[in-house]
Amino acid sequence: MAESILTLKDVAVYQKENMVLNNISLEVKKGEFVYLIGKTGSGKSSFMKTLYADLPMKEGNGRIVGFNLKTLEEKDIPFLRRKLGIVFQDFKLLPDRNINKNLEFVLKATGWKDPGKMQTQIEEVLEKVGMKTKGFKFPHELSGGEQQRIAIARALLNDPELILADEPTGNLDPQTSVEVMKVLQEINKAGRTILMATHDYALILKYPSKTLKCDGQKVFEVIQKAV
């Protein structure tokens, strides 16, 4: 049986003192591609933030990539984040440096020292997202879809066990969304687990997969027809 990458038991998600979601119990296994859907304000981003410890897990129990979210201490958060690849809607690339330097910055910040190894790793992740020749460009010289591919490459730098993508196609046109989705699908086929929050039902129809829905302060699995 596939190993569990994420297990939640009776978890509640809070924004400060306000409960956003409760009674969440679910499991994501190694190799799965899971969508997280739900209306604006239903709690998708808050759910994701709880998973990468940007919001504390006040109620329930959770394990993610081997870390216990309930007992996680502040000092352990960087180590958790190293085992997660996080992709956001708005790319969050550093505008003042080129793509190679953006990626090098992350490697240095996560303890890499050897320049040769860093260069090899940068080339490898750029190759995976089809951007090998674009390392010298600045973020503003790339299209939105290209910037998102770079953000995915950045998420792959430390060989994460789980990729959390929060509306990764939210700023992209339909055709570019499909291109970015193809990259995520390839990464998933290569064995990586992906949890992706999205509003984009066209993508879900095109690439059907296990789907969780946030609604009425709950998170539950929906069958494809009911999406």
Ligand SMILES: Nc1ncnc2c1ncn2[C@@H]1O[C@H](COP(=O)(O)OP(=O)(O)OP(=O)(O)O)[C@@H](O)[C@H]1O
């Ligand atoms: N930083 C914050 N402080 C307080 N409340 C917040 C904060 N961020 C979000 N909320 C509230 O938490 C609830 C869930 O918001 P969240 O952003 O998680 O929803 P979402 O499903 O991701 O929405 P969207 O699809 O618009 O991104 C909303 O009621 C929102 O107002």
